Amino acid sequence: MASLDPASGESTATRLLFRARHRPGRWLGWDDHPGQLPIPGDSETTLSARLPEDPPNTAADADLSSASFTPLYRTDAEWAAELSSRTVHAVMHLAWIGQGEGRYRGQLGVYVRPRGRAGAACMALIAPLRHHAVCPALIRQIGQTWNTRAK
Numbered sequence: 001m002a003s004l005d006p007a008s009g010e011s012t013a014t015r016l017l018f019r020a021r022h023r024p025g026r027w028l029g030w031d032d033h034p035g036q037l038p039i040p041g042d043s044e045t046t047l048s049a050r051l052p053e054d055p056p057n058t059a060a061d062a063d064l065s066s067a068s069f070t071p072l073y074r075t076d077a078e079w080a081a082e083l084s085s086r087t088v089h090a091v092m093h094l095a096w097i098g099q100g101e102g103r104y105r106g107q108l109g110v111y112v113r114p115r116g117r118a119g120a121a122c123m124a125l126i127a128p129l130r131h132h133a134v135c136p137a138l139i140r141q142i143g144q145t146w147n148t149r150a151k
Contacts, residue, residue, distance in 0.1 A: 093110075094109075
């Protein structure tokens, strides 16, 4: 996950969406001071405050700066990271789900809480692209990276 950069991936729609979001984000300062804003509806600034002191196989060494995510934890079957900006607080969660007989399937969840009207408007505006282009492209990119690594 640390090596993936959806903003530079193969999907044209994904690249355009990331550019469309990052350009006004730079102009308006939406991404300034990530991780220091309270989670919407809470006083905590990060979900890491809710984790045990020593999560198993911690992911603190993963560099996700290209994706603006901060690692939360990693185990043999799960991985989670969060993103905090002036428009949203988001968590990306990946897990291997047992299918029986030693088979597993990967599952990706991205959970987003908008911050204020700007965040709600951004999420509403990008929802169709996010669901029909970005997420499928990200899943393909993860699969291609996994298959290349497995060889």
